[in-house]
Amino acid sequence: MLPMDCHTHTYCSPDSDAPAGSMISRAQALGLRAYALTDHIELCRFFPQGFYGVPARNEEDFFDYAARYEHSMQQNQLAKDLYQGGMQLISGIEMGEPNADFALAESLLQDKRLDFVIASLHELPDRLDFYFLDYAQEDVDALLDAYFAELWKICKWGKFDVLGHLTYPLRYIAEAGVSVDMTKWQEPAAECLKAVIRNGRGIEINTSGYRQKYGRPFPDREYLELYRDLGGTILSLGSDAHCPEDVGGGIAEGAALAKSCGFEKVCYFLRHEPHFIEL
Ligand SMILES: [Zn+2]
Ligand SMILES: [Zn+2]
Numbered sequence: 001m002l003p004m005d006c007h008t009h010t011y012c013s014p015d016s017d018a019p020a021g022s023m024i025s026r027a028q029a030l031g032l033r034a035y036a037l038t039d040h041i042e043l044c045r046f047f048p049q050g051f052y053g054v055p056a057r058n059e060e061d062f063f064d065y066a067a068r069y070e071h072s073m074q075q076n077q078l079a080k081d082l083y084q085g086g087m088q089l090i091s092g093i094e095m096g097e098p099n100a101d102f103a104l105a106e107s108l109l110q111d112k113r114l115d116f117v118i119a120s121l122h123e124l125p126d127r128l129d130f131y132f133l134d135y136a137q138e139d140v141d142a143l144l145d146a147y148f149a150e151l152w153k154i155c156k157w158g159k160f161d162v163l164g165h166l167t168y169p170l171r172y173i174a175e176a177g178v179s180v181d182m183t184k185w186q187e188p189a190a191e192c193l194k195a196v197i198r199n200g201r202g203i204e205i206n207t208s209g210y211r212q213k214y215g216r217p218f219p220d221r222e223y224l225e226l227y228r229d230l231g232g233t234i235l236s237l238g239s240d241a242h243c244p245e246d247v248g249g250g251i252a253e254g255a256a257l258a259k260s261c262g263f264e265k266v267c268y269f270l271r272h273e274p275h276f277i278e279l
Contacts, residue, residue: 007238202234
């Protein structure tokens with residue numbers, strides 16, 4: 001039995017067209033113990049475009065995540081009201097760039113409809129999502145320095161439930177054929193993980209990388225072992241599915257990896273409280 005999938009998107013996210021019902025049906029069919037809807041809410045573009053007074057930088061530069069947020073919360077509430085199965089259904093968000101506005105992040109955290117917040121860093125201030133960068137033209141060392149510096153701000157703030165896909169840029173760097181020795185960022189990564197632990201928060205194993213050419217989870221074993229060695233115990237599992245076929249994808253591998261790294265339990269969140277499931 002798969003323990004959980006606590007990172008999935010629906011059509012409330014700009015990069016998915018999946019109805020929540022089809023995602024939940026798939027999760028139910030897989031026999032998941034817990035399942036979370038976590039649509040993208042990017043805080044760096046939370047308000048309508050006019051608020052920022054800037055042009056869209058490309059066709060995927062979406063604004064007004066405030067409207068998406070409200071839509072997503074209403075959808076999740078309705079799903080929780082209608083769902084009759086035995087699986088624990090969780091209303092979450094993937095909060096992108098909380099470092100753009102920590103006060104806004106904290107006000108959203110007051111929402112009683114919200115069980116679970118994944119904090120993710122998809123882009124650096126005034127830069128595009130790591131997905132869009134041209135790594136042949138970029139100073140990859142400087143990018144990773146900036147990535148861990150921004151991540152540190154998020155971890156030090158520490159009011160999320162789990163930190164999303166630690167090492168997110170590595171997929172795009174690897175897919176661009178650029179090799180990096182991550183030894184240099186071991187210490188910054190450890191400082192981020194220490195802050196997460198100090199704040200009583202957790203991290204996720206995001207298994208989407210198993211479905212991609214990259215072939216590894218976010219984060220991979222070396223960071224999970226570091227997290228364990230530093231005393232980290234709060235760990236969730238999420239596929240980052242954007243369509244029903246990907247729900248639960250890589251979760252068995254992620255659970256086996258967690259176990260082999262010395263974790264005995266994984267957890268899901270209700271009203272921001274961790275609930276543990278034995279592996
Ligand atoms: Zn993400
Ligand atoms: Zn996601």
